[in-house]
Amino acid sequence: MNYQNIQLFVLIIPASLLLLGIAFIICQLILREQTFLAWVANGYILTALALAAQSLMSNQQLSHWAVITGTFYLFGIWSIAHGMALRKGSHAHPMMGVLIGLITLSLLFYFSWIAENLWLRIIILSLGMGAMQLLVAKHFLTQYPDGDMFDRALSIAYISIIIYTLVRPIVIFFFSSPDNFGELTKSNYWLLMLSASILLSLWLALVIFAITVRDIVLKLNDERYRDPLTHLLNRRGFFEEAKKLLGSHTDSYYFLLTCDIDHFKHVNDNWGHLAGDKVLQAVSKAIVKNVRKGDLVARFGGEEFVVFLRGMDIADARKIAERIREEIEQTTFNSISTRVTASFGLADIAASDDLVSAIGRADARLYNAKQNGRNQVCWNE
Known part of the structure; x- marks a missing residue:
């Protein structure tokens, strides 16, 4: 060549x-x-x-x-x-x-x-x-x-x-x-x-x-797997991630915390959906701020949020729930002239196949919190 x-x-x-x-x-x-x-x-x-x-x-x-x-x-x-x-x-x-x-x-x-x-x-x-x-x-x-x-x-x-x-x-x-x-x-x-x-x-x-x-x-x-408004996990993403955690740490103890914004329809009806979106984003930030690395936070739809808490006892889970509740209560909004609060239901996850029933128990306690005056955490029947 x-x-x-x-x-x-x-x-x-x-x-x-x-x-x-x-x-x-x-x-x-x-x-x-x-x-x-x-x-x-x-x-x-x-x-x-x-x-x-x-x-x-x-x-x-x-x-x-x-x-x-x-x-x-x-x-x-x-x-x-x-x-x-x-x-x-x-x-x-x-x-x-x-x-x-x-x-x-x-x-x-x-x-x-x-x-x-x-x-x-x-x-x-x-x-x-x-x-x-x-x-x-x-x-x-x-x-x-x-x-x-x-x-x-x-x-x-x-x-x-x-x-x-x-x-x-x-x-x-x-x-x-x-x-x-x-x-x-x-x-x-x-x-x-x-x-x-x-x-x-x-x-x-x-x-x-x-x-x-x-x-x-x-x-x-x-x-x-994520909610476009809050960037939290959506329902599908939550179940996927929670099942992974439950499958890999069968000896750990977990809690589910459900959260629902009080009178959220009143916010949308009086100040519009844009103001409602800002409330949802603020609540999501308050939840994320007060949980630990490795916990899961999801928006299930509307004004409902679910938190998966890893490796703690009931007293610690209640403290986290109360911190979130107080953070939301103390948050102020320029676009609305009312205080925003949220109600919570807390339930343990007894077994690796108990995720759906745990959400059901937490929702039942959330309903009790609503019935008892809202802006509170209910952890017992």
């Missing part, structure tokens, strides 16, 4: 990166909330363009275009790092990225136009790219144990890329010399670097696509 054919062959690799970048853009256009995909797409496309251009250049041309291709590489790598950070709820420190970029490009300019040295430029650019990736490395190192299988796979893939980027200049420095390369794009090093880059890039892309699909499924399930 002659040199021209080799050049055309190696263009397959940047072309593959370009197609992956386009695929990320399409995903982002479909899933508008996944903004991190746009940054990852930008990184893949810029890297692909720089690789494609360099694959067609001689050493002299590489020197003339070093700063421009270096800019593409550095901004592309930072874009991917920023996209990864966005998915973790952070960012890739733009000012530090600019500083790293300026230092790297200044050195590239010096060793291409003043003291031409291809060997040093490769080392400098690799270190600059590695420094860009290190800006977000802590998110993947510190959150690795807490993630699910997909998040851990993403951490491993990204950390592997960082290690490869940082090890590459060390290997070049200790195991090569400025005279070893000849024409860079004809060298075995170039082919090896392209092969490693495409393998790692494909690995990262596949993990990102898998995570995106997983996120879509979770979002669809969330919409299926």
